[in-house]
Amino acid sequence: MAKERIERNILIEELVENYPFSVNYLSKNGIRCIVCGEAIWGTLEEAAQDKGFDDETIEKFIEELNQLNNDFDEYIKEEIKNIDIDELDV
Numbered sequence: 001m002a003k004e005r006i007e008r009n010i011l012i013e014e015l016v017e018n019y020p021f022s023v024n025y026l027s028k029n030g031i032r033c034i035v036c037g038e039a040i041w042g043t044l045e046e047a048a049q050d051k052g053f054d055d056e057t058i059e060k061f062i063e064e065l066n067q068l069n070n071d072f073d074e075y076i077k078e079e080i081k082n083i084d085i086d087e088l089d090v
Helices: 012-018 021-028 044-050 055-081
Strands: none
Touching: 012 021, 012 044, 021 055, 044 055
16 A cells, blocks of 8 residues: 655644654654644644745655655564564463
């Protein structure tokens, strides 16, 4: 199954639900309201624009989020390969 790419028009709710690592990433990059309790509605692009980020920076966020997502998938695949079924206590 092809993985969907994170785009600037992704809803914040969908981003947080499907890509939980994004909360930490965005918080470190100045979009902290996702974790501060203030409700954010709308898209990633709108949230970034509300915080004063320009299109170039928003595109950088998108690329880095997608890279993190790809890296996470590769990490999981490697971890699964290293599991020795015989050593599991099930």
